[in-house]
Amino acid sequence: MTNSTTLNKRKVQTKDQSKNKENYHQKEPLTASEEEIADSRFGPLPTIPKQRIWTRIVVVLGTLVIVYFTSNQDKTVHLAKFRDSVNNRRQDVKCAQDYLDEVSEFKGCIPANCGRVVMDHVITLEEADQLLDLASRGLSLGGGSGGASILDLHSGALSKDDVFVDIYSSFDIAQTFTQDDFALYIRLRRKIQEAVAMMFKIQSNKLYLTKPTFFSRLTSAKPVTPHDEYWHPHVDKDTYKSFHYTSLVYLSNYGTDFTGGRFIFDDPGNISTIVEPKKGRLSVFTSGKENLHRVERVESGTRFAITVSFTCSKKFAISDPTLESKKKTT
Numbered sequence: 001m002t003n004s005t006t007l008n009k010r011k012v013q014t015k016d017q018s019k020n021k022e023n024y025h026q027k028e029p030l031t032a033s034e035e036e037i038a039d040s041r042f043g044p045l046p047t048i049p050k051q052r053i054w055t056r057i058v059v060v061l062g063t064l065v066i067v068y069f070t071s072n073q074d075k076t077v078h079l080a081k082f083r084d085s086v087n088n089r090r091q092d093v094k095c096a097q098d099y100l101d102e103v104s105e106f107k108g109c110i111p112a113n114c115g116r117v118v119m120d121h122v123i124t125l126e127e128a129d130q131l132l133d134l135a136s137r138g139l140s141l142g143g144g145s146g147g148a149s150i151l152d153l154h155s156g157a158l159s160k161d162d163v164f165v166d167i168y169s170s171f172d173i174a175q176t177f178t179q180d181d182f183a184l185y186i187r188l189r190r191k192i193q194e195a196v197a198m199m200f201k202i203q204s205n206k207l208y209l210t211k212p213t214f215f216s217r218l219t220s221a222k223p224v225t226p227h228d229e230y231w232h233p234h235v236d237k238d239t240y241k242s243f244h245y246t247s248l249v250y251l252s253n254y255g256t257d258f259t260g261g262r263f264i265f266d267d268p269g270n271i272s273t274i275v276e277p278k279k280g281r282l283s284v285f286t287s288g289k290e291n292l293h294r295v296e297r298v299e300s301g302t303r304f305a306i307t308v309s310f311t312c313s314k315k316f317a318i319s320d321p322t323l324e325s326k327k328k329t330t
């Protein structure tokens with residue numbers, strides 16, 4: 001066969017194929033023999049009913065809408081619910097670089113991981129009740145007119161109306177507190193310090209109590225001073241330079257003693273990581289930007305807690321208060 005004959009044959013084939021194509025597009029009925037050939041070689045030509053196409057479009061669009069809205073919405077994660085009883089429920093997060101840079105100077109005080117841990121079995125219910133009793137007696141000497149009152153047993157700062165007073169110079173504190181109160185306070189501070197050291201794998205003797213360390217009483221009352229606005233997101237280390245580890249012990253129960261007032265870590269990706277306060281619950285976390293947090297506004301009732309703060313830097317250490325040492329300053 002010559003080359004020209006082959007070429008001619010190809011031309012004929014191409015002509016036939018384009019004829020078929022035309023047939024297909026123009027939907028001209030196939031001849032019986034063409035139909036037979038099409039059926040036997042390829043099976044019947046596929047057809048998608050219009051209704052099914054619309055169903056698919058609606059499903060795809062619906063899915064896109066759901067994905068769009070859910071990805072922009074707040075996601076809520078519970079680190080510890082009120083009804084949970086947790087041993088050491090931890091969540092590691094990447095340390096903020098400036099926190100890591102700073103803490104790296106303090107050998108024995110560098111956390112194995114940054115993050116948060118909730119512990120329900122470090123402070124007993126009885127100890128929490130005793131602390132609550134101590135806090136209530138102290139706070140009964142004053143109390144802010146807005147929704148937040150604090151009592152700092154180290155500095156003596158107590159909220160009173162819209163200012164702070166010094167309980168050690170304003171009152172005869174021996175009428176309000178006993179030596180046992182201070183002994184309890186010191187014992188629990190040590191317990192918390194041990195727990196912080198254990199959870200972050202650091203040396204307890206490289207950790208120092210720092211200021212402010214204080215009791216808080218929160219209500220739904222209208223704010224009077226900026227100190228009453230406890231619900232703003234913040235980083236403890238930005239507010240208080242000395243902080244490296246923050247710990248909180250809750251002294252009242254979410255849902256029964258008060259509503260609202262949950263503790264929330266504002267995590268990247270609009271994730272709210274929630275700790276519901278519970279009497280005796282200890283929550284500890286590294287104080288850097290990795291742990292941006294806030295307290296929800298209390299809606300009803302009264303919420304008591306104590307913030308116990310630790311530093312790795314000896315120069316920011318404060319000593320434990322005792323009844324004797326504090327009486328001397330009056």
Ligand SMILES: O=C(O)CCC(=O)C(=O)O
Pocket residue numbers: 216236248263293294295305307
């Ligand atoms: O009371 C709490 O749950 C948190 C208080 C707090 O954020 C703080 O003391 O810095």
Ligand SMILES: [Fe+2]
Pocket residue numbers: 234235236293
């Ligand atoms: Fe805080």
